[in-house]
Amino acid sequence: MSTISQGDRYDVVLYGATSFVGALIAEHLARSPQEGRPFTWALAGRAPAKLEALRAALAAAPHPPTAALVADAHDPEALRALCGRARVVLSTVGPYAQHGEGLVRACAELGVDYCDLTGEVHWVRRMIERHEAAAAASGARLVMCCGFDSLPSDLGVDALQREAQRRFGAPLGAIRYTLDAARGGFSGGTVASLTGALVELAGDPAQRRLMASPYALCVGSRSSPAPATRQPAVRRPARDPRDGAWLAPFLMADINTRVVHRTHALRAHPYGASFTYSEATRAGRGAGGWLIAQALTLGLGALGAALLWAPTRRALTRWALPRPGEGPSAREREAGFFVVSLWGEAPSGERLGLRVQGDRDPGYGATAQMCAEAALCLAFDVGGASEAPGGFWTPAALMGEALVGRLGARTGVRFEVVGG
């Protein structure tokens, strides 16, 4: 085990290490070779006994955590002390809108890099508005949405546009994302975060209107103003223009599209002000595809309505949905996978596509790999303040190519250019 003297900083502190997804991230960090480079990391959370149990379980791994740090998410002094021990903090403590701001504030004020797994877009916007000035002054780089929402979308668009520039000397004016196939499940933490966001927005029409904009995250001092281009959205069954297969709405589209447009805005619109982007679930061809698309559309609508109405929400969370700390079993995660396609047309009419696939369930097995590697990328691959100043970034805007390379070399998450 590596040792660290008092006052030294760990390369990565994993806050919320005892959450369902946190334990999977801890396992990934403890088993990842660092190519001979010294690497120190620590577990952190609110419950000392749970942290020590996790530390003991990882003791025989090749790179066990060096320490376990204790801090409650609502104790500002403890969070500042935790930040004082970290170069990068990776947080899984959610719902983020409920528990996340204290840590973001501490990182932004103390100049500590931060990444997380949130998909709570309204909270991300609030954090940018409240803490961007502090992050710019301290040099902290904050990167949210480093899980299945939104790495395949954000890094995928970035990689596809790089390839389009290389082949055609021009970006693609429109990109479509389809979730082609996936197997996995949900955790109690995801259900709590999704429900929290739905309920908060339902009670706040002004905020709901802001979040309805695809450009909801084009805010803050480093973002270009949102363009006026109307964005397409798949809200009901529709045809895939590639081959006529049926498409249905995708649960994560309203998160991922906002992150992709923020990346575009942070870079001053390199894909053009009229760039459009949409996400959908591919249901299949013919009558079977139509039926699946109808069922997915109705199912999503019904789930949203049931989570919004308190009596059905209570019944669902008590009887049908996983509770905090629960999620897909090891067997389900290992049998899980995902396949995503992104594609667009060059000005010449030629199609270009990119496939993103993972060999674990998207929400937990693959997400743990993705955000662990995002934290390592932030610690080891991202340059200093002159190259990447402090502020709220997106995964692609800060780490694009480096993170795609890391994931391909060290995990089962692959980005591969294919035909259109």
Ligand SMILES: NC(=O)c1ccc[n+]([C@@H]2O[C@H](COP(=O)([O-])OP(=O)(O)OC[C@H]3O[C@@H](n4cnc5c(N)ncnc54)[C@H](OP(=O)(O)O)[C@@H]3O)[C@@H](O)[C@H]2O)c1
């Ligand atoms: N973007 C994606 O693709 C993606 C994928 C998966 C998950 N997520 C998000 O990741 C988050 C975690 O999900 P999960 O299922 O792993 O959640 P979970 O198992 O319910 O864990 C929640 C964590 O928060 C900690 N916590 C709660 N209150 C706290 C406080 N006051 N101080 C310190 N820690 C506190 C809990 O600590 P204890 O262990 O001590 O109870 C636990 O570690 C959720 O927001 C979820 O939506 C996102």
